[in-house]
Amino acid sequence: MLGNLSEDFTYQGAPDPATLHIPEKWILHHLNQTIANATRLIDSYQFGEAGRQVYDFLWGDFADWYIEASKPRLRGEDPDPVRQTLVYVLDQTLRLLHPYIPFVTEELWQHLPHVEGEQPALIIAAWPEVHSQFNFPTDADAFDHLREVVRAIRNARSEYNVEPARKIAAVIDAPTHGETLAAMQDILALLARLDPEQITFGPIPEGEKGVSLVVADTTAFLPLGGMVDIDAELARLRKQLAETEKRIASTQARLDNPNFVQKAPEKVVAQTRQTLADLRAQKTTLEEQIRALR
Secondary structure, eight states: OGGGSOTTOOOOSSOOGGGOOHHHHHHHHHHHHHHHHHHHHHHTTOHHHHHHHHHHIIIIIIIIIIHHHHHHHHTSSOOHHHHHHHHHHHHHHHHHHTTTSHHHHHHHHHTSOOOTTOOSSGGGSOOOOOOGGGOOHHHHHHHHHHHHHHHHHHHHHHHTTOOTTOOEEEEEEOTTTHHHHHHTHHHHHHHHTEEEEEEEESOOOSSOOEEEEEETTEEEEEEGGGTSOHHHHHHHHHHHHHHHHHHHHHHHHHHHOHHHHHHSOHHHHHHHHHHHHHHHHHHHHHHHHHHHHO
16 A cells, blocks of 8 residues: 555645545545444443454455555546545554554554654554544445445356456446446446446346346346356356256255154254255256356
């Protein structure tokens, strides 16, 4: 992250809300919530839960999502608000974590740029405070919705064994969130590995083979022709279906055997029944995927 700070970068402290886009508003909104929750929990001596929530924020919201979402704008014409936000959020999070890992957080904090007049050491720096100007519930909901859409597309890519580096097309029908998703199209393309030139917003095409993913009132349609070799994928799915059916027959035969049901430990019988239920669910999923490809 520090490598993205230019030599002439000057840290200004809390970012100017007027310069922020949806991802910056989202991370600052969640930072506010984390500060409020951690402070309340520490004041009530729930130190473990406070540390867990700060840890989850740092690695989940900040590292997994915001840093990735910030990359398009860091490469854009006006990266300074993103850089200000990155430094500010990391600065505040290190302060929250300092009671738990004092030496590591102190070392990291010393490498951050600071505003003029800042304390020389993290151990005597001010505890973070909630700032009302960073309460952005509407923008936070918009980015949370984008995350759910990204997760749905990632899951579909995984189910259909799409190569990680392969960029695919998508049609997005989003009556409520269309405007905000379009505003974050570059982020959507980056995080979901979509082809930016093949993302369209509008009605889902009729008669075309594809996967429809529903997230709230948003539907993301992924044309299968752009994701997989249909003939090869059908062959793979049919082979997997045949293997699953064999396992179902074998498991069912064990449960149909009175000696097994009566003499085996109850835990083993229960596990076998659960295995059969899981295999039947897998069979249903495979059959649905095969129908979608035909």
